Amino acid sequence: MKQQDFCLLIGNQMIAELNNVTNQITGALITGATISVRVTDLDDNDVSGETWPVAMIEGDSGDYTAVIPETVVIVEGTKYRLKYVMTSPVAQTWEPLVTAKRRTG
16 A cells, blocks of 8 residues: 555645555455545544544545545644544555645745
8 A cells, every 4th residue: 555645735625545555465456445534633533624534435446535625623733643444355554644734835
């Protein structure tokens, strides 16, 4: 699995992506998976502004996306955790850290 470089942009709708989700044992791409994502603070509290978790949608084989709405309440310069949880066909989790930024330019 490769998670795209990602930051949370304040006041912007964003797309969270997981690409090339694979079975760690066989190396095969996983299709038809049930994957969700949450945005939490570092104490594992969901950020407000969305009803979590958000279901991810499968695109190309092994690629999944979800919309994180512009309504999430985040603070510039603060670190958050994107918590991806796959429950089917196998259980896997990913928890990359991201930083909230204000879009400039």
